[in-house]
Amino acid sequence: MxxxxxxxxxxxxxxxxxxxxxxxxxxxxxxxxxxxxxxxxxxxxxxxxxxxxxxxxxxxxxxxxxxxxxxxxxxxxxxxxxxxxxxxxxxxxxxxxxxxxxxxxxxxxxxxxxxxxxxxxxxxxxxxxxxxxxxxxxxxxxxxxxxxxxxxxxxxxxxxxxxxxxxxxxxxxxxxxxxxxxxxxxxxxxxxxxxxxxxxxxxxxxxxxxxxxxxxxxxxxxxxxxxxxxxxxxxxxxxxxxxxxxxxxxxxxxxxRFAKSPKFTLDGSTLVENGLITSSAVRPDLAGRPFDEVLPQFHGWAASQTAPLKSDASAAGSRDT
CATH class of the missing domain: 3.30.930.10 (Bira Bifunctional Protein; Domain 2)
Incomplete structure (x- = not known):
């Protein structure tokens, strides 16, 4: 060597x-x-x-x-x-x-x-x-x-x-x-x-x-x-x-740990900048929230899905582990 x-x-x-x-x-x-x-x-x-x-x-x-x-x-x-x-x-x-x-x-x-x-x-x-x-x-x-x-x-x-x-x-x-x-x-x-x-x-x-x-x-x-x-x-x-x-x-x-992350887009529909959700077509109600606190709500949700959104509790219960 x-x-x-x-x-x-x-x-x-x-x-x-x-x-x-x-x-x-x-x-x-x-x-x-x-x-x-x-x-x-x-x-x-x-x-x-x-x-x-x-x-x-x-x-x-x-x-x-x-x-x-x-x-x-x-x-x-x-x-x-x-x-x-x-x-x-x-x-x-x-x-x-x-x-x-x-x-x-x-x-x-x-x-x-x-x-x-x-x-x-x-x-x-x-x-x-x-x-x-x-x-x-x-x-x-x-x-x-x-x-x-x-x-x-x-x-x-x-x-x-x-x-x-x-x-x-x-x-x-x-x-x-x-x-x-x-x-x-x-x-x-x-x-x-x-x-x-x-x-x-x-x-x-x-x-x-x-x-x-x-x-x-x-x-x-x-x-x-x-x-x-x-x-x-x-x-x-x-x-x-x-x-x-x-x-x-x-x-x-x-x-x-989180805010230093470069901005990213999830499923082409949710934008996260400085650790915060800037906008989301599938969960507009979560705009401004830290992504790490609400990420279970995005498990399994692709931008192509058209089914009605589940409640927070249902989404958490069906999270992908």
Missing amino acids: TSTCATSTVKKAATIFWSKCGSIFENLALEEWIFRRHDLDSLGEVMIAWSNTPTVVYGRHQNPFLEANTEFLSVAGIDLARRHSGGGTVFHGHGNINLSIVTTHKNHCRPRNLTWIAEALNSEFGTKITPTKRDDLVFPDGERKVSGTAARIVKGRAYHHLTLLVDEDLDLLRACLKSPFRGRVKTNATESVPAKAIGQLSQDVPGIKIDDVRDVLFQNFALQYETCNIVVVNALDESAFPGVNATEAELRSWDW
Whole structure:
């Protein structure tokens, strides 16, 4: 495996922040704080690692209603979060490790990161994982995707973050990512490219544990630096990360999660802008309402239907799940 970036030499220092927080909002807030405020020049590069409760995380320019079954998530108590980076939608859970490598734009290199991660896993566990041109990690059959990638670059700083499926509930993953509105929405929002198949390490390495994978990744990241400290952190520790709670609150907000979605048209008859229904030929009475609050009323309603509208209660009772 080779990288398309310049050859990397051993660098002076780095820190691994291991967050034990179980909330995606807390972990994304920590990532944002470190990305914006960590002193890369004097303290060196950073890798952040975490696992959190079941969550669907979608890209900055995506439409959550098109990417996930948001109603199922609400009923199941599964979080829905918009991240700052672009790219496609992913599922996080206790059987998944999330890594974020924060560096300068100059040193930013996704292929190099994926190469050392794949080589570390292959050496330790006997797998044959390889990076792809799309900056994913796949099993040797070329079909099963075990990791997806996204990145962000701002003012000379960059991060590369990725998921790594170890031993996840794949049935739950599929249920969360099955949108009832797929094929019914017209939008310029970024749409995820579905993997041909989902892979995870436990398929090829029975009994593999999250802790084992995390230790291997920590050890191999540290080999790239003269010194590398591992710090267990509380993501919302204001003394260590001043202002991080305000960032976490923003990530949880309706304005960030829903109003940031690019405008879209459902079934050619309902327009949604800034998270609000602007107009609807099939439900004009819902104009001005947040789409996420009334979306059950649009399950199964195509613009070509001519039958009389059902009441709210009937429509909710016949929703597509």
